[in-house]
Amino acid sequence: MIGAAIAHVLRSWRSLRLREGLAFASAGLLFGAIDLTSLLELSVGEQLPQVLARQLLVPLISCGVLLLCWLPAARSSLTHPARGARLVLATLLGSLLTMGVIYPLAWALPWPSLCDIYAASHGKPSCMNWRATAIAGDALWVFMPALMLVGMLEFRALRRRQGQTVEDLLREHSQLRRHALASRLAAMQAQVDPKLLFDALISIEQAYARQAPDASARLERLIGHLRVALPRLRDTGATLAGEAELIASYLDLLRDLDGTPPTFDCDLGPHGNRCLPPMLLLPLVQRALRLGRPTHCWLRAGPPLRLGFDEAGLCSDDAELVALSERLAVLDAKLTCHSADGRTEFSLELPP
Template sequence: MLRASLPTWRQIAAVELYTVVLTWILATLTRQPFLECLRHLVPVSLAQLAAYTAATAWQPRWMPLSLARLIAVAVMAPFAALAMIALPRYGRAAAYLATAQGAGSVVMLTLIALVFGLLFTAVALYLQRKERERQAERERLALERDLLDARLRLLQAQIEPHFLFNTLANVLVLVESGSAQAAPVLRHLIAYLRAAMPRLTDADATLDTELQLVRAYLELMRMRMPDRLQFAVTVDPALHQLRFPAMALLTLVENAVKHGIDPSMAGGKIEVGGKNDGGNVALWVEDSGVGISESAAPGTGLANVKARLQACYGNSARLEMHEAEPQGLRVELHFTKEPACLQSQH
């Protein structure tokens, strides 16, 4: 309690700097010696600072803290002024205070201490309130980031089994059909999963790591249907270091293979692209498969991608689906380059 009632060195330094400036102004206006004014004002300001901190430690429950501080500073002003006028005169203090000059000195010093002490206290209270508001805002933002990360982890956990089971189902089709490609595809799948699994829960995943997974997945699918699948990945390199929800783009590519290329007898091509237009980012996955009539119904995967994108980039992020020409489906992701979950630093 005692330690809490004592001013800090930072408070003392701030008050004394303020006192020196005030003394210089008063000495200039009244043509009084600077050191004489300083000798009176420094102890008074320190006494008021002590009252300010004491009110902080011993605040009455029935009174707001800011009011208690103002009252303490105001009450201390006449006592500190009287002490500064009387103490240097020892036994002559009573006689001096009985004179007009002595009483006038006490009144003048009290008024100065009251006016400027209360002014300084009001400024200090305002700055402290603004600092508390900034601290509360920082805590709110930190809590929002924690909630956002938790939401992203939850959404990501939903998509991981979906991806894994779909990929294993593709391998199972090859095995059951007795395809000679089954063993090579399985080996590539094992190698792919060994490289991919550590990234699936990476909180700092970037678009670059996502594109690596997309290319690996498409290579794997091309081994399964070499005559029916072609692909191209052309994304602006300036976007590679953006933080991006892991497996969001991969989910769109999966859907393009499963709902666009697989049902088509002739197969088709998948194009993965991205561009940045003045901070507005557009990513897309376009296939030339069976088209929007058979593949456009939004499922869990697309809803998950949209939710994760909005969790990362805000509610303005959106997912759009369009018919491709001459046939096929184009799925686009749009968001601004300044994400709510911050850009990864690389």
């Protein structure tokens, strides 16, 4: 038990931070400088350097003793119900130990104090008084400002802990939002437009009924689209190449349904394996087909990732585009749209 307490004290002393040492040193210099204005009224003469040295050294040593007593209490459990009492007792113990150090030091130092000079100039006895009441009064004089210093440090530490807790909660909330959004996007990715699927099946059935030469190819394209559009349950994201393949298979299905979807040009370079959230690009393609009749669509890896159409006027802020932008904002991504000269291009900036 005693060994553990000694180990805790030694660990706390080794954990001294620079700002804590500076706080106690600054407090000591401040207390030492409080009475220096009385030098204007006293005739110190050649003893000025010794008076200044003693006036500043003694409070610094006092704060050093207080610091050594405060550290073990400050490094104790942050949630212990008796933490406040520990800090008060440590400050009181430090004040008493300070008297045990200061009184012998003041008696041994050859330098006079301001009190000694004042007493000598007014014919009064020396300021060094070894009575118990005088020692208790001096200890109380040290205890009160020391307790205010300890309270200030504890309050600042509490504010830092609360701020860190808030930051951790906000970070956890952001991660939960990301996970929830990823789950929703994955669910969206796993969905297939039932009308599109129904129309494709009817088209294939009719093609086989009239013995069309491309009936088998149409069935293969539908199977290929389903393989791309229905990710495995363990998939939590997508790759740029996978999203491009999804767009291409979707446009092929539309072409089999006697539609006129745009041609698709894709240039991913070495970025095909880059991960990105699912269902970010295909909704933009579907939206463009609903709003207009582009004849050409292209995808460039960037950065930024660019999805373009050879038709202007596709940048209107409708509900679908606003919802997509909000999802991207949660993922720390940004979507911008530029339309001019008969073309519209979406730029997607993804976090690294």
